[in-house]
Structures are given as C-alpha cells and as structure tokens.
Amino acid sequence: MSLANGRPYLAIPGPSVMPERVLAAMHRAAPNIYAGPLHDMVATLWPDLRALARTRHHVAIYIGNGHAAWEAANSNLFSRGDKALVLVTGQFGIGWASAARGLGIEAQQLVFPKQTPVDAMRVTMALAADPDHRIKAVLVTHVDTGSTVRNDIAAVRAAIDAAGHPALLAVDAIASLGCDRFEMDGWGVDVMIAASQKGLMVPPGLAFVWLSEKALAACAKSDLRTPYWDWTPRVQGTEFWQLFCGTAPTHHLFGLREALDMIAEEGLEAIWARHATLARAVWAAFDAWSAEGPIRLTVADPDHRGHSVTGAQLGAPYGSELRHWCETTAGLTLGIGLGMAPPDDPAWHGFIRVAHMGHVNAHMVLGTLSTIEAGLRALHIPRGAGALEAAAAVVAGA
Ligand SMILES: *Cc1c(COP(=O)(O)O)cnc(C)c1O
Numbered sequence: 001m002s003l004a005n006g007r008p009y010l011a012i013p014g015p016s017v018m019p020e021r022v023l024a025a026m027h028r029a030a031p032n033i034y035a036g037p038l039h040d041m042v043a044t045l046w047p048d049l050r051a052l053a054r055t056r057h058h059v060a061i062y063i064g065n066g067h068a069a070w071e072a073a074n075s076n077l078f079s080r081g082d083k084a085l086v087l088v089t090g091q092f093g094i095g096w097a098s099a100a101r102g103l104g105i106e107a108q109q110l111v112f113p114k115q116t117p118v119d120a121m122r123v124t125m126a127l128a129a130d131p132d133h134r135i136k137a138v139l140v141t142h143v144d145t146g147s148t149v150r151n152d153i154a155a156v157r158a159a160i161d162a163a164g165h166p167a168l169l170a171v172d173a174i175a176s177l178g179c180d181r182f183e184m185d186g187w188g189v190d191v192m193i194a195a196s197q198k199g200l201m202v203p204p205g206l207a208f209v210w211l212s213e214k215a216l217a218a219c220a221k222s223d224l225r226t227p228y229w230d231w232t233p234r235v236q237g238t239e240f241w242q243l244f245c246g247t248a249p250t251h252h253l254f255g256l257r258e259a260l261d262m263i264a265e266e267g268l269e270a271i272w273a274r275h276a277t278l279a280r281a282v283w284a285a286f287d288a289w290s291a292e293g294p295i296r297l298t299v300a301d302p303d304h305r306g307h308s309v310t311g312a313q314l315g316a317p318y319g320s321e322l323r324h325w326c327e328t329t330a331g332l333t334l335g336i337g338l339g340m341a342p343p344d345d346p347a348w349h350g351f352i353r354v355a356h357m358g359h360v361n362a363h364m365v366l367g368t369l370s371t372i373e374a375g376l377r378a379l380h381i382p383r384g385a386g387a388l389e390a391a392a393a394v395v396a397g398a
Pocket of ligand 1: 014065066067068092141143144145172173174175195204
C-alpha cells in the first residue's frame, strides 16, 4: 500500500505550483510570430508587468531563468573593473556576486548573519569608504530563498542616500514578487529582477528586468553590455523581434498572460494578504513544534521573514529523513536547506524549507503542515504539541 498515490504536491520554492489555467493557456498550436494575435497579446503584457512591480518605468523580458536575470542586470549596469556592493543575507546574494565576478566585475560582499536582514548602517559605511564612486550599484536580495530572510528595501535606499553615493539600487525579487509587497518606485529601486517560476506561477523559462530611467541611462555607458543582454532594444525596440532578440517565448507568454489575469482578478493587495496569512499559519505550527525539542525557525523575528517560503532546522539527520518520509509516504516534496550548511557536511541534513508561494491556498498549507506532523510522529522527532490547532486558528482568523 502507498499513501503517496494521488496528486503530488511540490512545496519547494520554485518551480511553484502551476495553475491549470496557466497550463491550459499554453496548450495551443504554434502562433504566427510575425503578426496577429501574439503581437496583440504581448502589447497587453507591459502595463500589467509595470503594475505588478509598482513602477511607471521599463520592463524587459528574457528567455531564461533567474540566473539569466542576474546576468542581464550585471551586464547592463557595469563595465569591466567596476565595483558592485553585494549585500548577502543567504545563498542568493552569494550567487549574484559570483555571477558578477564571472563577468569581470569586482564584487565586494557585505555578509550578514543568515538569520537577520541587512544592517543599513554597514551599507552606508561601505559606500562612504568609496569616495571615487567605483561602486556603480548595490545588489540586494529582497527575500533570500535559502535563508528566507526578507530585507527592508526602502531602508537600503535610505542607507545609499545617507552616504550621498550615486550607486544605483538593484534588487533580486525572484522569490518575493507576487507574494510579498514590492514597491519599485516608492522604494527608490533602479533595477528589479524576477523569474516566471515562483510567485508568477508560470513554468521556468522567463526572466524579467524592470528598470528606471537612471538605469537605462547607465546602461549606455556599460562595456559589458552585449547585443543579446542589452536592455535598449528590449525596452525601446520598434520591431517585435527586437523585444525578445529573436523568436519570442510564445507559449510562456500566453501562460504569463493568464497568470497576470489571475493576479488582476484577485488583486495584488489581496494576494499579499493571502501570503501573509498563510505564512503566519506555517509559523504558528513551527512555533508549537519548537516549544519542545530541536525544531527552530531559521529567522527568529517574524518581521524579517519572507511570506513565500519558510526555513527551519530540525537537526541532522531529521531534516532529510522528514523530507524523504513526506515525499515517499505522502506525496509531498519539501525544500532542502539551501546554503545553510555545505552539502558534504552532515549538518546539511538538518534543514527543510516549506514553500507557500504563488498558487497556494489554505487547504494546501494545512495539508502540508498535517503531513509534516505525521512525518514527525512517524520518525519520532521530538516536538511540541498543538501545531495543527495553532495553524487552523490562524486560518480561522481566531
Ligand atoms: C530561484 C532564485 C534565483 C535563481 O533562479 P534560477 O531560475 O534557479 O536561476 C535567484 N534568486 C532568488 C532570490 C531565487 O529565489
């Protein structure tokens, strides 16, 4: 007998759950790329993508994943030998910095503990120590998907301004866009990147860069900008093919159109509120589990946690054992503890992450938590009681 047969549920932080509506919208014959419905549909994407980022400025779409978005930002913002100040609050800050180094950019990392957000004072000090303005941009992750820390982006902007430094502010919102509040213009962000497979509910394959007028002006001077990555034709091109530097990602774009319709129907504020409440349900369960035994949430302060993914440590080997049990016995796949310990270190087996990102509702989250409860029980992992009641109380609004 298996209890895993039935619809499997992938609760990892990307790719996220793909709505049937999005998949159905992609299921079609190849469209004409030279004229007609594809062109008409793509024209409707731009205003909705701007609204999603809360910006009046530009957006470019690439065929690529999150790493492609990093490269798009790096190659337009910098010239060889320029400096980037990278604020690291987990695995993805390290990733963006190494992507920059690979292009010949000098990436200065400010590393913060994995449990806490960026300390704005250290950002101001690092910029004050750069009187020649070799730092062209500050790179920061909004929600680091590894540590699950959420940074206060307006505070980073204020830290740059406090130093009187002209560096642009570039934000990786891949794990948070469409889940956590994001106000590109309101927070003074110059560049924001995202990818299709997280809060946007579309299969992996589209990368997005939103950019301010200042960022567009900066790219004119960048000598790392190559024809494929160059923002200019993608945001100012007059021919359809220029927008995608060749063949458009036709089916992904139809999927994106459907996802943006779903977002508009629910409303961005309501989507943020749904993610906030579901996150609180997950945290309430973990708070109860951690009352006894080794289970701990990675980020102690709820104000510093992302709303799309929750990280916890159970202690090795409990994390890996629980993930294995949930997948093989119950059809639930949980996330690994990305970047929390080296993969060859036994401590690596102590972590899990639970995604609650995108097309996720209360019954999915409660089912996930109940399955974790069953796994903790089956594996005799020490824990406090009352987790499911606590999560249900959040959902019930009690
Ligand atoms: C997922 C993710 C990435 C990387 O995306 P890929 O599509 O795997 O290249 C980068 N940054 C953040 C914050 C992410 O969540």
